[in-house]
Amino acid sequence: MTTRRALLAGGAALVLAGRAPAAPPTSLRAALDAAAALPHDPGAALALLAGYDRKGLGTAEQLDLDTARAGLAIDQDILRRFAVDPRAKGPPHTPAHATLLLRRKLGDDVDPRAAATRLEAERRRCAARADALFARLGIAGATTGARFSALWRDPRQAYASPDAALADMNRWLAELRARVPAVVGAVPPWCLNVAANPPTAADRTAAHFGYRTLPTPTQPGGYVPDLQRLADRPASTLPSVVAHELLPGHMVQLPLEAAADPHPLRLDYAPGFAEGWAIYIERRVADAGVYATDPLAELGYLHWCLFRIGRALVDLAIHLHGLPLAEARARLLAWQGEPAYFAPFDADLGRIVQEPMTRAAEMLFALAIENGARGRSGIALARYHHVLLDHGRMRSDELARRARRV
Template sequence: MIDRRLFLAGSALFCIGADDPVPTAAAQLDAAAKVDGRERLALLRRISRQGLSPALSLDVAAALRGAELELAIAKAGDPAARYAFQLRFQGGVDITPDALFAWCSRRVQAITTRLDRLLRGEGLTEGPVAERLRILARDPRYLYADSDAGRDRAVADMNRWLSAARAWLSRQAGTLPPAVDHVAVRRMTGPDEAAGKAGYRVVPSYDGAAPGAYFVDLHDIRRRPAWSLPSVVHHETLPGHLLQLPLQARAAPHPLRLRAASGFVEGWAFYAEALAADVGAFAQDGRAEIGYLQWMLFRLGRAMIDIGLHLRGWTADRAHTFLHDLQGDPVIFAPFDKDIAKARSDPASFAGQVANWRGFSLLRARAVAQRRDVRPLHDALLAHGAFPLALFARL
């Protein structure tokens, strides 16, 4: 039998060896992950960051920020104060709910104005924007056939958008993983389609040796007009999830860092859609831009009902009406009532994703205003995997 005192003594020597701080910090992070509350915070505060790699230093800083905020959430007696801490925790940035709601409102107004012009170009001139989006979504000219041929055509169209994204991606990132050449949009198996399985991703390995794919949900294909799919490509594949996630897997951030950056991954994918629009991906296709803008209304609407339900006294009925009047039909995988229930049960989760999107957008806007190359910015944002954007200055 191993003497427990000798085992603990050996572990301590490994953890506090002066010559190599990395095992010390890594072991202390692992120990902190096994406890919570004040005990976790105390363990994290004892970690020295001297001599750590940038990634491990980011692990420690993110874990510490997360532990401080989780303790503040647990202690907050006032619901408004608790939600403010939840937004900082979920969003990874230090923004108030009122400021985020105002940003969302401004974005909604700008998007709705743009959609009005684009829909007029489609001959849809009467009624609210949301109602005109409903009409366009039912226009048979833009619907795929409910058949194998129709589904194959939808996947082929999406892969053409993916190929176009590869052509401009190198102008937005300086270091691209080989994986970007080994991703595709694919159909689900027949049984998965028949069962109505939601779309899902297979993340490629960094080197592309194990290819990746987005398996698109086409079981109810008549609810997926052609103009709604290009933005899905940029969200799910390039420059969205199938660019960010292989880099994250290679960086292997500590679970405590990922816990403190829960809105980063989806926020990046929202930003990826906006980046595609900003580089002109939709410039020659007004209907594809309509689809992109409707997706943005969907994401902004989720954040606004999240804040509305928790801080502004909104009822479920009011939130439902708000979404109905904002975006047109619900998206295929997110009925309004489902999103309202999610917003209620997981405070600040939707808002936190949008807070990350906003954070990425502000960083790029600053770089563009200063006439700096955005490629080093995007490289720095992605190289180490998800982290709270409030810590970006450390990189």
């Protein structure tokens, strides 16, 4: 079994110089455990953490404490104002309740109106780029979504077999693996020991697909894609899947976070960070010119962008402004044309209703990470990425504070 000590040793390449020495972890960890055991009394949980001075803690422990305090304070506000379990699924009672749920999942710095404006600007940017590429390729349609639907029906985009799709993913993975130092910065070599893998016989029997195994210093990692419906997996869509699910996306951030061992409360109050990192990385890969000579692969990336931006926009519109589901579906159809492989329009809208502000928080985490990266390159960008990766996830307001200090 891989020990936490081994994981930490493997992740040492990302630890920044000058990290403050950690206080004895057991006392704070025990207090956080006790706070987590009081899900229906956030006030009492906050009281358990009141006596801890963050200045004497290491970076990971500071993040644990700060994140727990911020999230518990929002839970206390939700209970006081709406008398509902902050963790409960289902539509929020009011727009104010929805806003608190967004703050709970993202950070205290979020402004829903400004967030919607930024998301719409990003949607227009992606759509304009996609339309320009479609015009170059001679693919017509009344909307951006209609053009994507035409691309989906192009027989040249179809894989002959799951093995062919898997081989293509591993070809892209080899290219992206070589680009990790330039796109992200130095990472432990074991993070790169990953592959796109076929399902096992047991996976096929259980219909278990679309899952990842994280690498460790002693074991390789991998991603088993769901390739059961090849007609819904055009070749253009898979390069960005490799960037997102493998490198430099989840297989960099999640293993290093496991090594940092964040407290479960930190995971609970910054739940969309990991997805935000992977979405951000998709754009960094595209901006690095990986698809410069492959407009179809760039269109696949843009479709994923429009999918994630679109579901964030309708998440906000449904829960803050009462957008009817039929209208939300019509917007998604016009924006992206085809649903994401794992998220048919109606099923995804049902999840958005039951899990308010989850999709919005994920995309807004990606934009928060982009904000911190703006204007950085080379060593400065790698240093910023280290701040995000070395000690595990953080909330968006904490991310902004730390980005300003890099």
